[in-house]
Amino acid sequence: MSTPMPPRTGAVRRAGRRGGGCARDLQVRKPAxxxxxxxxxxxxxxxxxxxxxxxxxxxxxxxQVELRHLRVLTQLAETGSITRAAATLGVSxxxxxxxxxxxxxxxGGPLFVRGATGITPTPLGRHVLARARGVLADMxxxxxxxxxxxxxxxxxxxxxxxxxxxxxxxxxxxxxxHRAMTTSLDFSGAVLTQLLANDLVDVVFMGRVADHHxxxxxxxxxxRVITVEPCGIALASSHPLARRSRVSLTDxxxxxxxPPQGGDDGGTAMLRAACEAAGYTPRFRYAGMDMGSTVxxxxxxxxxxxxxxxxxxxxxxxxxALSGHATDSYRVxxxxxxxxxxxxxxxxxxxxxxLYKPVVQRNSVxxxxxxxxxxxxxxxxxx
Numbered sequence: 001m002s003t004p005m006p007p008r009t010g011a012v013r014r015a016g017r018r019g020g021g022c023a024r025d026l027q028v029r030k031p032a033x034x035x036x037x038x039x040x041x042x043x044x045x046x047x048x049x050x051x052x053x054x055x056x057x058x059x060x061x062x063x064q065v066e067l068r069h070l071r072v073l074t075q076l077a078e079t080g081s082i083t084r085a086a087a088t089l090g091v092s093x094x095x096x097x098x099x100x101x102x103x104x105x106x107x108g109g110p111l112f113v114r115g116a117t118g119i120t121p122t123p124l125g126r127h128v129l130a131r132a133r134g135v136l137a138d139m140x141x142x143x144x145x146x147x148x149x150x151x152x153x154x155x156x157x158x159x160x161x162x163x164x165x166x167x168x169x170x171x172x173x174x175x176x177x178h179r180a181m182t183t184s185l186d187f188s189g190a191v192l193t194q195l196l197a198n199d200l201v202d203v204v205f206m207g208r209v210a211d212h213h214x215x216x217x218x219x220x221x222x223x224r225v226i227t228v229e230p231c232g233i234a235l236a237s238s239h240p241l242a243r244r245s246r247v248s249l250t251d252x253x254x255x256x257x258x259p260p261q262g263g264d265d266g267g268t269a270m271l272r273a274a275c276e277a278a279g280y281t282p283r284f285r286y287a288g289m290d291m292g293s294t295v296x297x298x299x300x301x302x303x304x305x306x307x308x309x310x311x312x313x314x315x316x317x318x319x320x321a322l323s324g325h326a327t328d329s330y331r332v333x334x335x336x337x338x339x340x341x342x343x344x345x346x347x348x349x350x351x352x353x354x355l356y357k358p359v360v361q362r363n364s365v366x367x368x369x370x371x372x373x374x375x376x377x378x379x380x381x382x383x
Contacts, residue, residue, distance in 0.1 A: 068198035070132040070136055072089065074129065074136065110125070154180035155182075155202050157202070157205065159184075160189070160192070168352055171354070202335060213273070221337065232320060234298050235317070238301060247321075248324070255304050256284075256304070257304060321373040
């Protein structure tokens with residue numbers, strides 16, 4: 001015969017403050033007279049003694065943990081290094097360190113121990129990683145069982161802002177009417193690559209520099225180079241070098257540079273390495289400027305910057321060709337091979353070039369730095 005439990009109504013009283021991390025007291029009252037008898041444990045609980053329970057540690061943080069955060073943790077554990085994980089994820093080391101701190105705050109404690117040889121998971125980290133790997137595996141299995149292997153009806157495009165974007169999206173709507181296009185914008189190729197790695201976009205259109213400076217393609221993705229762009233140098237029209245048709249990096253020693261937009265994706269490192277190979281370390285200032293501010297600072301003679309062949313210089317700015325190809329930029333498409341077929345990448349490739357080529361052809365006639373220096377013109381790679 002089972003032992004009756006104490007009555008529920010009015011049986012338990014909480015003492016002290018509620019919630020937070022405060023300890024909680026429970027007091028169990030005796031049943032009313034005539035009630036069923038209790039077991040010895042229940043009688044001890046009913047003696048009037050307050051029971052001290054541990055603090056409630058479930059303080060819900062403002063940041064919500066997402067699948068991309070779990071992928072970051074597994075990458076950190078696999079590489080054992082914030083530096084190597086940052087390179088794999090296509091972000092800078094400070095960016096990843098800040099993100100890890102936010103994730104650790106969300107989980108309520110350190111997940112990794114930093115040491116001279118790298119990072120190792122803490123006991124809490126091992127617990128979180130074990131669950132994270134299970135969650136990620138379950139999600140991969142779920143997507144694999146969906147009709148079409150988890151394919152989506154739309155295409156999520158990550159891209160840097162550029163003058164052709166609006167017309168390009170309109171062309172894509174016409175060419176791919178069954179695939180609704182959504183966009184995520186960022187100047188940084190590193191950020192766009194991380195969005196691709198975390199399955200937040202399906203395709204990325206971005207500029208990158210030489211392979212050893214650029215963020216690598218994430219697993220499950222591939223890349224196609226569609227255009228190679230030599231860079232010119234934008235400087236104030238009053239600058240002594242503005243009268244030249246071409247300059248070398250050596251000529252620019254001592255100048256102040258505005259670093260490339262999205263410079264944490266390897267652009268700044270590329271430019272620094274090229275200048276150091278020319279015999280000096282460049283002086284960077286005014287990082288993070290938008291295009292409007294960049295134009296104003298260059299025109300006023302505060303700094304110089306790299307210029308693409310699609311840029312129409314404003315009043316007070318002259319672009320001159322740059323000797324060599326150390327600063328060449330590569331326009332690339334990166335995509336998740338499981339969600340976007342190659343024939344649709346061909347459409348993105350072709351429609352972009354249909355808009356890009358007329359702009360470059362016009363600029364090659366109207367802009368002296370391109371008209372006078374054929375080797376400074378972009379090289380397009382057709383489908």
